[in-house]
Amino acid sequence: VPELALIEAIRAVLPDPPQRLLRGPGDDAAVVAARPLAVSSIDTVAEGVHFELSTHSAADVGHKALATALSDLAAMGAEPGEALLAFVLPGDFSEESALELARGAAELAAQAGIAVAGGDVVRGRALVVTVAVTGWADGEEELCGRDGARPGELVGVTGELGGAAAGLALLDGRASAMSNSALREDQHEELLRRHRRPEPLLEAGRRLAAFGASAMIDLSDGLASDASHVAAASGLLLRIDLDRVPVAPGARAVATALGAEPAVFAATGGDDYELLVCSPPDRVDALEQAAEDAGTRLTWLGEVGRGTGLELVAADGEPAHGLGGYEHR
């Protein structure tokens, strides 16, 4: 049951396709002039799981769906190429809301330099947005997977962590009992924005991969989970010092209001979409500069060693407590 009129209206809010898009929306498939390596990923956000329409605008949802997919390209160091958008709209979702959804994605697409090459719109029982993205590279040396970490390397993260999880706690009411004095208005807004409008770090990812990061992953599930993915893919141990975790402004106050240790809250909260990188010792300066040139900064908070799994270390040098499920030595 195609929604042809709606699809036409959605097309009208999308940015004009770039020249490399030889055929865009409107044919059976899009045709793109390729570069040597295609890098692709798919991500779904579903109502009731990743967002609630009571706390997220349709534009937030469109932005978030594209951002989470683009973040995977960022984590590979790929250059953004094209996106395909698939919307499942509930029966009572208005055409105006559908256009707002498309606009939320289209604005991020324009900002990130990604072309919307096609899509699908169907009616269904709950709002679901799936985005498939393709990025490009000219050679494997431009890209960076999860499996390239080596013993003796440093582990760093871009930006600050815990903001999106704090924003979620403010949105879903868990942190609603916080005193107003604990959080400045601008910090409050920033935490909500971190959750609703994550920013894929495409420029940072490209530069970090190009300047010698050995392994990289985007922090979607949280530092602890995602670091353990890098450890598993590289077949090594990642040791992370909780005291060096850069906690987002405001997230500290929200964590405290929730009775959580701020660093643990920041290390286990998802949806930050910052990048974790592993760096050979002789690339540390270059990667710091690469991050700075991309408008962010790296914090070194651990190292890669022989062994397997993840070790989260607290101030006293002992494995951190209250973090069940991670492998400790």
Place this chain on the structure above:
Amino acid sequence: VPELALIEAIRAVLPDPPQRLLRGPGDDAAVVAARPLAVSSIDTVAEGVHFELSTHSAADVGHKALATALSDLAAMGAEPGEALLAFVLPGDFSEESALELARGAAELAAQAGIAVAGGDVVRGRALVVTVAVTGWADGEEELCGRDGARPGELVGVTGELGGAAAGLALLDGRASAMSNSALREDQHEELLRRHRRPEPLLEAGRRLAAFGASAMIDLSDGLASDASHVAAASGLLLRIDLDRVPVAPGARAVATALGAEPAVFAATGGDDYELLVCSPPDRVDALEQAAEDAGTRLTWLGEVGRGTGLELVAADGEPAHGLGGYEHR
């Protein structure tokens, strides 16, 4: 909320990736050695819209989702490349069912020569499967869009139409009052299979595009709708003779039981995933041979003329009645 254990189990049922897949499932994104032109499309099937779990197995759903996406590549004449699968699974959908879903897609993928390069699995309120596919071509001359029809060309379709719509009518009970004698058991099974397990005509699409089809589209919405898309994209009139529509065996009996004219039923029923092609007069023989070499056959049922829209003509040479919504002269 990633379903990591389930994702691991799903990966295990997927076919081994081909060599061109430099990085497959398990990293942030897949990496593929590209060819000059990337052809991509996304399709969603949603519970309650495209299938019901009361009449479709999980494997049927996996097959159908991938088939509908691959059919878009067939309609472009692209060679199959990679697929990304995104599953939204209801809370009560068992792991066994999820694996059956993946197996349904994996079996078609292996058969069609497409690699499953990655995916996403989340829990949600209703079953939704979105598939993004990429195909490849070495040059634009290998591909065929909707917009290339020219006046004086012939319009043909592969195979037979109406089978999937008849299968649906049998499944959803509309045709349940049919007498058993009206439909042989093997015809009944074939109609159900047409609806549940559509076959993307990748080989036929490639050959038809290569041997000179000027425009092509896959019949997902039905001959009448899809022919009008070709007419609109080409800026011309397509005239189709209803009496020449090849009606699938069994679909005639089902249409009659439903009180519909069989040719109209076949021309307006969706989900057949046959291909409509436009052929320059001097390519007719070559395209007939191309279809035969791909295991199907072409039926010529109309022509391209100056004007706009679609004209469905009945036996008496008059525009057909009872087909509101199409443009007649």
